[in-house]
Amino acid sequence: MILRKRTLLLMVIDAVLINLAVFLSFYIRFAVDGDGTIPEEYLLTLTHSAWTATLIYLSVFYIFGLYNKLWQYASIGELISIIFAVTVAAAGTITVVYFIAPMRFPHTVSALMWFSTLFLIGGSRFIWRILQDNIFTPHVPGSQNQVLIIGAGDAGVMAARELKNKNYREGRPVGYIDDAATKQRLQLMGIPVLGTRRDIPRVVKNHNIDKIIIAMPSASGDVIREIVGICEKTGVDLKIMPGVFDVVSGKVDTKEIRQVQVEDLLGREAVTVDLEDVAGYLTGEAVLITGGGGSIGSELCRQVARFNPAKLVIVGHGENSVFDIEQELRSENPGLDVVTEILDIKDREKVHLVFQRYKPGVVFHAAAHKHVPLMEKNPEEAMKNNIMGTSNLAEAADAAKVKTFVLISTDKAVNPTSIMGATKRVAEMVIQSMDKRSDTKYVAVRFGNVLGSRGSVIPTFKRQIAKGGPVTVTHPDMVRYFMTIPEASQLVIQAGSMAQGGEIFILDMGQPVKILDLARDLIRLSGFEPDVDIKIKFTGMRPGEKLFEELLTAEEGTSATKHKRIFVAKPNNINVSQLEELIHLIRERGSYLTREEVMGQLQAIVPTFRKQASKAVANQ
Structure with a gap:
């Protein structure tokens, strides 16, 4: 019943807007070329056009599902749906009025009717989203944490949009950081690009940043390692969008924003296997x-x-x-x-x-x-x-x-x-x-x-950090190849x-990754400073x-x-x-x-x- 009332209400509003669009089409046509009045010989055409347009437009809108959408979340996809539906309905109206029931019908009215209907119908839908975002959505106290997003790409925009959709309860994005020279001083979603990775300390200080989100799913482990090192020196809360998600394929999930983990710092891309293809x-x-x-x-x-x-x-x-x-x-x-x-x-x-x-x-x-x-x-x-x-x-x-x-x-x-x-x-x-x-x-x-496996270096380091140190490393130059448990299993x-x-x-x-670098990274990710809060002790190489x-x-x-x-x-x-x-x-x-x-x-x-x-x- 709620859906039926909502649909009927939208159809009544659309009927009014369609009639207004038809009237404006005729009025603008004769206001430009005439004295501003519609000649009597076109009034009957206007009346028939209004009735015909109302029936056809409402039918097309219903068939195209325009009454099944939540317009407070309207975006480009909904706009395309409106353009397509209005175009089909306009073509149907012109065909009936001009060809099936021949009437005097100025050619310019056709274009004006399409544009007027699109403007009024589209505007009525998107005005609801504007009101929802700026008036109807209540302000939530305690949502003033300032957030800096690293990466002014698809993932960065999605992170900013997710913060906005959550009414900024987890923070308000104030800027992006991106190394691309072409993006400097530009804005995405009204949020400016404030500099490159070298500017992170300055931006954090000048804008009182409380949280940093790294939104660079395609970045290599070396790049992430460098950025994490810069961000950790600022002392603010650091989060990351996992690198296993592919922005291009639309698999980035902003709900997966989490604390930075050691796996993010591996000097290579994660190895993925399409198990659906190979595991038959x-x-x-x-x-x-x-x-x-x-x-x-x-x-x-x-x-x-x-x-x-x-x-x-x-x-x-x-x-x-x-x-x-x-x-x-x-x-x-x-x-x-x-x-x-x-x-x-x-x-x-x-x-x-x-x-x-x-x-x-x-x-x-x-x-x-x-x-x-x-x-x-x-x-x-x-x-x-x-x-x-x-x-x-x-x-x-x-x-x-x-x-x-x-x-x-x-x-x-x-x-x-x-x-x-x-x-x-x-x-x-x-x-x-x-x-x-x-x-x-x-x-x-x-x-x-294998990172995280029993007896491996990461759990050992974590236990040592939890006890306040020291973290024991056998040799400062020791290096190892690393992979995650899912990578290992998929490879098998x-x-x-x-x-x-x-x-x-x-x-x-x-x-390969230096064990000493891994220890220092894990100490920093735990909120401590290596060799200051947590000591690193070299124990010497073990037999074998x-x-x-x-x-x-x-x-x-x-x-x-x-x-x-x-x-x-x-x-x-x-x-x-x-x-x-x-x-x-x-x-x-x-x-x-x-x-x-x-x-x-x-x-x-x-x-x-x-x-x-x-x-x-x-x-x-």
Whole structure:
């Protein structure tokens, strides 16, 4: 009933305006060329035109949905709708009056009628928005925070519009900052461009800025890092519009404006994968994920769940983490068939039993011992878990006729200086060896450090900052490649779709990031000043560490794939008999292997381990 009354009211108003437009069209025509009066012979035409126009215009407006719009939010889209509807209705009116019921009808009246109707109808709609914005909208106290927007582009305008739509409750935009010379001293939405990034401190001081919003979704990590550094020195609240949103495609969501995070400062664009396009191989398959309760494994579970697998088998050694991801998935995906298995991948018989029970079509192997210092102290466990465990899974996959097996590896497997890295390199050899004698497609995915994963540097830094410091960095020159958990998970799924067998897929991770810079950035983002409020302490390199990581050995080389940021390493020749002897040795004496025996075995099968390890020892 409310909608019907509103529609009738709008139609009555439009009828009045249409009749007024018809009268004005005739009056203006004869006021210009005559004495200002409409000749009697045209009065009948005027009357018929008014009735005809009213019926046709109202009908067209109704068909075109002009009575179903909220005009207090009118914008360019609504204006285009009005122009289109008025043009169609004007053409219909002229056709009836001039051709179907021939009457004396001055040609200039046609153009005047179109313009007058457009002006009156359009004006009546947009006057409502003007009144809504400036009179009817109540003023909300406490909305006078001054906001500076970095980026005078589409995202910046959307940020300003969102602040306005929220009645400035979160602040009032007073200006933009943009490095483009062509935008200086111009205005967007009535808000001036006040300078470039070099002018930020001056603008903040002169305009009493309370909050800064970085609205540059397409900017690189290096640019964001520099701007964040400038803004943090001003001491005002800093927010950012996430860089994963694409302004051009209209995916920028101003509701996602949030605090700046370390991920925004990576020296490269975020890697995105169109999973809808590549993940079809998961639909209808039983998918088994080892290490399913871990950082990468649990995110893989979430991503895989989107594609309607026939069954999702979550395998893990820690019952609490497996329980948590199981409960989350059951809550978020009630129709998903989720099963869990508490399993140690070193248990060969149980591994084969689980594979025969569920007959998975796709396996993601994310279970591993990954902490470098711990594995230096427990080398036999690294051998048992990362090598023998991977061998158990690979054999079971072959016996169960798995279609695709994806091993998650690490950049530490390249020219390894740590036992963890060397065992992961051997794990890569295991799956490449199995690929040569099995119908299953075995591949590996190699990437760097994952931001936010358990035991990674970011959570460690955050805990240290929360305690007041110091933040511990092993070496001032240490650098690492970084990626986010979603990036890592998407890369793994992408690799599975591209697998032909035997490949090692590598992500182009851009430029490595200095750990010291990362520590300082995180301290600033936490509201403190490095070396003033929070001290940074250098602890020295730990056993097995090196200053920088590599993604390829000298022998591997790469070739491109259909994804511009993913490459595939050429497989190396593997001494299969030597590899089998090592696995047999681990099965027979795994827990009793001494550190010297472990080092000797790894150096024999990974020749670069001996060279790099000796260099690392010499540098310590």
